[in-house]
Amino acid sequence: MTAPSGLFCGCFESLSDWYSWIAHWREDVGEMKKSNELFQPKHELFQFKPSNQTSVQNQMFRTKSDVNFRTNIRTKPDFRTTSVQNQTLTTQFSDLPDDVLKMIIERITLDDRPKIREVSRRLRILSDSLPFEVEQVKYKCDFEDSTVYLGNRKFHYEHGVDHTQPALNQLYLLLNIPNLRLNTLSIKISDTHQSRWFRKYTWILCEFDCLLASLQKQIPVKNLSVRFISLDLLQMILPVLKPGILKSITSSDLEHDYFTPQYYQEKQYDIADVEKISKLKQWKLAKELTMSNCLASTIQVDTKGCFSNFKTWKVDAPCLDSEFALLRSCMKKMNEHQVLMTPSIACLLFDKFCTFLGPNTEMLNENSAVYEENGAIFDVKVDREMNVIITRRAAV
Amino acid sequence: MSVENAPVVDVDEAAIPVEKKMYYRFESNDKKEFRVSELAIQQSETLNRLVEAMGYTSEDVENKPAIAIENIDGKTLKLVFQWCEHHKGEAIPVDDGSVPKIVEIPEFDAKLMDIDNGLLFKLIWAADYLNIVQLLNVSCKKVANMAQGKTPAQLRRVYLLPSDEEDEAAKRAAQEAQDPRAREVEEEFEERKRQGGNSFF
Incomplete structure (x- = not known):
């Protein structure tokens, strides 16, 4: 022997x-x-x-x-x-039959599940035949450090050697798990005005693109959340997600704190990129879109009529006059089946919100109003969580 | 050992029927006999279907020979029926398809399964064979918990599994034992290949 x-x-x-x-x-x-x-x-x-x-x-x-x-x-x-x-x-x-071994593998915690694959060939085959459902995979890359989350498990890579490469490798390993099913995939790549970081994140973007290309599969993800300075990242990720499974897309820029208002005024999105994204099946079949800190881009996209598939469309709460103008522009392009939401108006009372919305707004009571423009009538309501919900009435 | 001389093991002494209840008799492969209540049997889909098909009356249960469960030994069967008696009347869980499964092991089950791995695997095997969903559920969870925080090498030791290389070696050894000529042919083929021959024959 x-x-x-x-x-x-x-x-x-x-x-x-x-x-x-x-x-x-x-x-x-x-x-x-x-x-x-x-x-x-x-x-x-x-x-x-x-x-x-x-x-x-x-x-x-x-x-x-x-x-x-x-x-x-x-x-x-x-x-x-x-x-x-x-x-x-x-x-x-x-000696236990395959069905029983599968039951055991199904009961192993997510942290230990990848290790089971390395124990033996039989366990690897059985493990790969079972779905691997995870609440979220999150990748966060800053100038100082990178973090990858698998459910509650955290893989942290600090500044020192090179935190980006091992973090991307870890992300690749996680996304490559056979039969992976994700509730939320969250990708955040920071952006600053530092020239060193600008070079670095351009490199990260290239690496990220290679990573996604080498996956050679489409991952079932229900909710996608992308935070990046441009729509490039969204354009890269959407094709590797399974169409029809994706229900909600959240695309946002980074926090206001990082940038001056001037920066937002100067920033323009490439409409061609927006058009490309809107042609993807993943985008067309999604039902909810949240776009934060980028109302301007939202309007640009809407001018191309790329939003008709979304039932719910969430945008940031407007504060400035220019932002209200953009909101009105959004409302004009809404259809009767869509709901436009601004998440919170905690800093602004509802009656003031209605005043800023325009002179054609008539308050019905403290929680609802009607807005009219060019014959189109909109119902404007505020819910208990201080979300403003705008719907367009069907034309008679 | 004849069936008449076989030791009779009462699973739950406290559960001796006050009112008229049917107690079925089962026999393990080492001739140990068990008396199990009708309600406890319902936890096992296999046994439940069997007793339904047999349609025994109270007299039949006493007079006819005990139902033999030939694949399971007395020690394991005792644990199985202890579990069934404790959980009799409880609803049988339905799989919701979620992974990983969230399973809590009740105190009684934890104590019952505080046994060596060999017996635990026999219990799982028996629960699978008799189709006792909840017992299978908790016992599989117990084995899954063994994997907590262990490396693949440690897991191999816990589960007594060979690594892929060892598995390959065992496979080769088995093949060689089956056909000793195969290796010679392979070596001859390699030799001819080295000599530059295009065809083996």
């Missing part, structure tokens, strides 16, 4: 450990040789032919009369039954 190659790999703490392991292993191989079923679940060996005695095996699916007939007659025991009865059942983990 060939000795196993893992003997001196540090797997065993003591010689007695090794002896006990090799004894089991030899027993296993011996049994496999005898049975000529090297990779078959061994519990099959115990499923012998039915005897004449009333038993679970031979009576399970027979008719009532048949059962009674058989149970009344007891002949001498079958020799095959006797031989099995005398046999000692030495059940090990490897």
Whole structure:
């Protein structure tokens, strides 16, 4: 018999450990040789032919009369039954059938699940055949550090060597898990005016593109959240997501704190990119769109009529006059089936919001108003969470 | 050992019927007999279907021979029926398709499964064979918990599994044992290949 190659790999703490392991292993191989079923679940060996005695095996699916007939007659025991009865059942983990092993794998926590794949070939095949459902995979890359989350598990890479490459490798490993199903995929790549970081994030973007291209599969993701300075990232990610599964897209710029208002005024999105995105099946089949800190781009997109598929369309709460003008422009392009939401007007009372919305706004009560423009009537309401909900009335 | 001389193991002494209840008799492969209530049997889909098909009356249960469960030994069957008696009347859970499954092991089950791995695997095997969904559920969770925080090498030791290389070696050894000529043919082929021959024959 060939000795196993893992003997001196540090797997065993003591010689007695090794002896006990090799004894089991030899027993296993011996049994496999005898049975000529090297990779078959061994519990099959115990499923012998039915005897004449009333038993679970031979009576399970027979008719009532048949059962009674058989149970009344007891002949001498079958020799095959006797031989099995005398046999000692030495059940090990490897004796368990595939279905049971799958049940065990399904109950292993997400943290330990990837390790199961490395234990043995059989467990790898079984693990890969099962869905791997994760609440969220999150990738966050800043100038100082990078972080990758798998559910609650955090992989943190700090500034020092190069935090971006190992973080991207980790992200690749996670996204490459067979049968991965994600509730939320969140990608955030920071942007600052620092020239060093600008060069770096351009490089990250290229690497990220390569990473997505090498996945060669489409991942089922329900919610996508992208935070980046341009729409490039969204354009890269959408094609690797399974169309039809994706319900919600959140695209946002970075926090206002990083930038001056001038920066936003100067910033323009490439309409060609917007058009490309809107032609993707993933975009067309999604139902909810949230665009934060980028109302200007929202308007540009809407001029191309790329929003008709979204039932809910969330935008930032407007504060400035120019932002209200953009909001009115959005409303004009809405259809009757869409809902336009601004998440919170905590800093602005509803009556003031209505005043800023325009002179054609008529307050119905403290929670609702009607806005009219060029014959189109809009219902404007505020809910308990201070969200303003705008719907367009159907034309009579 | 004849059936008449087989030891009779009452699974739950406290559960001796006050009112008229049916207690079925089962026999393990090492001839241990168990008396199990009708309600407890409902936890096992296999046994439940079997007793329904048999349609035994109270007299039949006493007079007819015990139902043999030939694949399971007495020690394992005792645990199985102890579990069934404790959980009798409880609803059988339905799989919601979520992964990973969130399973909590009740205190009684944890104590019951405080056994060596060999017996635990036998219990799982028996729960699968008798189709006892909730027992299978908790026992699989118990085995899954063994994997917590362990490296693949440690897991191999816990589950007594060979690595891929060892598995390959075992496969080769098995093949060689089956056909010793195969290796010779392979070596001859390699030798001829080295000599520059285009065809083996």
